[in-house]
Amino acid sequence: MASSEGFLTEEQREMLKIASQNAEVMSSLSLSSSPKSPGPRSPRPKSPGQNSSVLSEHHHVKAPGGGHSAMVGGVAVRHVRRSHSGKLIRVKKDGAGGKGTWGKLLDTDGESFIDRNDPNYDSGEEPYELVGSTVSDPLDEYKKAVVSLVEEYFTTGDVEVAASDLRELGSSEYHPYFIKRLVSMAMDRHDKEKEMASVLLSALYADVIMAAQISQGFFMLLESADDLALDILDAVDVLALFIARAVVDDILPPAFITRASKMLPESSKGFQVLQTAEKSYLSAPHHAELVERRWGGSTHLSVDEVKKKIADLLREYVESGDTSEACRCIRQLGVSFFHHEVVKRALVLAMEIRTAEPLILRLLKEAADEGLISSSQMVKGFTRLAESLDDLALDIPSARKMFQSVVPKAISEGWLDASFVKSSGKDGEKSEVKDEKLMLYKKEVVTIIHEYFLSDDIPELIRSLVDLGMPEYNSIFLKKLITLAMDRKNREKEMASVLLSALHIEIFSTDDIVNGFVMLLESAEDTALDILDASNELAFFLARAVIDDVLAPLNLDEIASILPPKSSGSETVCMARTLTAARHAGERILRCWGGGTGWAVEDAKDKIQKLLEEYESGGVVSEACQCIRDLAMPFFNHEVVKKALVMAMEKKNDRMLELLQECFSEGLITINQMTKGFNRIKDGLDDLALDIPNANDKFKFYVEHAREHGWLLPSFA
Numbered sequence: 001m002a003s004s005e006g007f008l009t010e011e012q013r014e015m016l017k018i019a020s021q022n023a024e025v026m027s028s029l030s031l032s033s034s035p036k037s038p039g040p041r042s043p044r045p046k047s048p049g050q051n052s053s054v055l056s057e058h059h060h061v062k063a064p065g066g067g068h069s070a071m072v073g074g075v076a077v078r079h080v081r082r083s084h085s086g087k088l089i090r091v092k093k094d095g096a097g098g099k100g101t102w103g104k105l106l107d108t109d110g111e112s113f114i115d116r117n118d119p120n121y122d123s124g125e126e127p128y129e130l131v132g133s134t135v136s137d138p139l140d141e142y143k144k145a146v147v148s149l150v151e152e153y154f155t156t157g158d159v160e161v162a163a164s165d166l167r168e169l170g171s172s173e174y175h176p177y178f179i180k181r182l183v184s185m186a187m188d189r190h191d192k193e194k195e196m197a198s199v200l201l202s203a204l205y206a207d208v209i210m211a212a213q214i215s216q217g218f219f220m221l222l223e224s225a226d227d228l229a230l231d232i233l234d235a236v237d238v239l240a241l242f243i244a245r246a247v248v249d250d251i252l253p254p255a256f257i258t259r260a261s262k263m264l265p266e267s268s269k270g271f272q273v274l275q276t277a278e279k280s281y282l283s284a285p286h287h288a289e290l291v292e293r294r295w296g297g298s299t300h301l302s303v304d305e306v307k308k309k310i311a312d313l314l315r316e317y318v319e320s321g322d323t324s325e326a327c328r329c330i331r332q333l334g335v336s337f338f339h340h341e342v343v344k345r346a347l348v349l350a351m352e353i354r355t356a357e358p359l360i361l362r363l364l365k366e367a368a369d370e371g372l373i374s375s376s377q378m379v380k381g382f383t384r385l386a387e388s389l390d391d392l393a394l395d396i397p398s399a400r401k402m403f404q405s406v407v408p409k410a411i412s413e414g415w416l417d418a419s420f421v422k423s424s425g426k427d428g429e430k431s432e433v434k435d436e437k438l439m440l441y442k443k444e445v446v447t448i449i450h451e452y453f454l455s456d457d458i459p460e461l462i463r464s465l466v467d468l469g470m471p472e473y474n475s476i477f478l479k480k481l482i483t484l485a486m487d488r489k490n491r492e493k494e495m496a497s498v499l500l501s502a503l504h505i506e507i508f509s510t511d512d513i514v515n516g517f518v519m520l521l522e523s524a525e526d527t528a529l530d531i532l533d534a535s536n537e538l539a540f541f542l543a544r545a546v547i548d549d550v551l552a553p554l555n556l557d558e559i560a561s562i563l564p565p566k567s568s569g570s571e572t573v574c575m576a577r578t579l580t581a582a583r584h585a586g587e588r589i590l591r592c593w594g595g596g597t598g599w600a601v602e603d604a605k606d607k608i609q610k611l612l613e614e615y616e617s618g619g620v621v622s623e624a625c626q627c628i629r630d631l632a633m634p635f636f637n638h639e640v641v642k643k644a645l646v647m648a649m650e651k652k653n654d655r656m657l658e659l660l661q662e663c664f665s666e667g668l669i670t671i672n673q674m675t676k677g678f679n680r681i682k683d684g685l686d687d688l689a690l691d692i693p694n695a696n697d698k699f700k701f702y703v704e705h706a707r708e709h710g711w712l713l714p715s716f717a
Contacts, residue, residue, distance in 0.1 A: 179217025222270030343381025368415035478516025521569030641677025
């Protein structure tokens with residue numbers, strides 16, 4: 001029997017040899033007794049393929065000789081056997097069977113089997129068995145991992161962790177599926193998740209996911225829009241808004257809408273999505289601001305709205321007593337960093353409605369046991385209530401007594417950390433000495449800032465600060481300004497940024513600005529108690545200060561070095577760095593609050609350049625002064641001085657000095673602005689000298705001219 005590898009054993013080779021010899025003997029006997037054979041038997045030369053033909057028949061291949069088998073009585077030899085009696089017997093094909101025959105070549109008696117107990121047993125002779133196994137699809141595995149990643153991101157909101165997890169997941173060729181899954185999951189959720197999805201896509205663009213993959217992912221969403229519409233009623237409008245947002249965020253080219261429209265049937269939902277995105281969103285006036293603010297997200301959820309929702313759910317809980325439903329509502333708010341408000345309001349409600357105390361304590365215990373309200377949030381809620389007990393006791397006389405009874409109970413049941421008692425004891429023992437001068441200053445600047453928000457009069461505010469005569473508190477003014485602006489609308493935030501630019505030029509030093517931001521970041525956690533998204537708002541104020549040249553990028557490193565590592569303030573500085581390093585950062589940050597009052601800096605620079613070019617080419621001084629006045633950016637007139645001096649150097653035309661003289665004489669450009677402009681030229685003189693060889697000589701001439709006409713402060717070196 002042949003082995004499983006297709007080779008013959010020694011025993012089989014011996015049997016083959018004997019069979020071949022017997023076949024030759026039988027063949028010669030058959031030929032010698034043939035009726036058509038010659039009379040006298042004479043030796044005949046053996047055909048070259050005769051022996052081989054026998055073997056070849058047994059192996060079902062053509063004989064090497066290629067000729068036909070010899071015919072005996074019109075019957076092929078291989079189908080004829082002669083018995084011992086001399087009769088011709090037709091036998092089975094291939095020589096098997098028949099009485100008195102040898103049987104089929106290589107046949108053995110009985111069926112062979114493998115005995116595993118045989119000393120010569122070879123496992124290689126075992127027949128192969130096919131074992132079934134499940135073949136996993138890499139795409140299916142990727143999709144499952146992506147769902148988990150997106151769910152975690154919606155819970156934590158950590159963009160950096162999500163980006164890192166996506167990198168570690170690998171399979172970058174499947175990133176279009178990630179985009180499809182992220183957007184489709186966000187479409188079926190609240191505005192907060194939709195905003196988070198858009199922010200994540202902008203963060204991943206070019207760094208983790210390529211532009212072509214973004215386009216491919218959104219096209220897959222368009223193709224599946226009909227299916228999405230079955231589960232999400234407003235799928236067309238929501239997906240259109242996602243596409244418009246991607247265009248506004250510069251992660252999708254505007255041409256994507258045109259190209260995709262040609263590839264989709266006009267009757268499809270995907271085509272309707274593109275039409276809605278183009279006509280309803282991208283064609284509207286100020287569409288960028290509208291699209292970016294459409295979902296609002298957690299960044300723009302007002303404190304009052306959250307407080308109202310918390311109060312409503314607590315009162316509903318007191319009426320129903322359903323703890324699980326109350327926990328679900330708290331979780332649905334999605335403001336885990338504001339749960340201290342839940343704790344405080346719940347305890348106040350228990351004081352107001354004494355019969356509700358057992359229910360309230362049960363809810364707080366359940367929320368703590370589930371991990372819904374963290375230990376730090378619980379302690380912070382109790383701390384805030386302890387600080388307001390004096391005021392609370394005016395309306396609820398038993399408030400202090402009840403609070404003192406609840407604290408030990410909460411600690412003994414394990415849902416309030418014992419550190420609360422120690423910290424509150426220390427705070428009670430502290431006696432803070434208040435500086436009357438500082439308190440007076442704070443009171444005055446609050447009034448000044450409120451007046452500025454009403455009047456938008458920067459010169460008047462600067463005069464008021466100068467009249468106060470307390471420049472050592474400039475950093476405190478900055479802290480108060482931004483804190484008040486963060487709790488107001490976008491208009492006031494824009495006004496605060498514009499004011500910072502003016503103050504930096506007129507009366508504030510860079511150290512004042514840096515110290516003010518340090519104070520803000522150090523108290524960020526306290527600010528977050530009243531302003532939900534204080535960290536993000538502060539990051540935008542920092543980034544805006546860099547874009548407006550109030551702070552240099554290196555100042556961010558200086559601020560970070562002062563703050564404790566891994567603090568919320570350090571994270572805010574890191575976020576500001578990310579904002580300033582993003583694509584089109586200048587334009588996006590300048591428009592982050594809708595533009596508010598004032599021109600964008602880049603627009604102003606462009607207008608200044610054009611008006612100076614027109615004046616240089618033969619314009620009238622009075623018209624140029626009017627154009628500068630129309631800019632309505634007196635705090636930015638140092639840019640006029642700088643560009644005018646550079647143009648005078650390039651054109652070798654001192655006519656610009658006449659314009660500066662006229663502006664100074666009219667009071668259009670102040671001595672501070674003039675000095676600031678000259679200082680900026682001095683700082684960039686080395687770079688200017690590369691393009692204008694005589695820049696140094698020209699600048700010395702301009703400085704002498706300015707001093708003669710009183711343009712510069714005595715402090716100018």
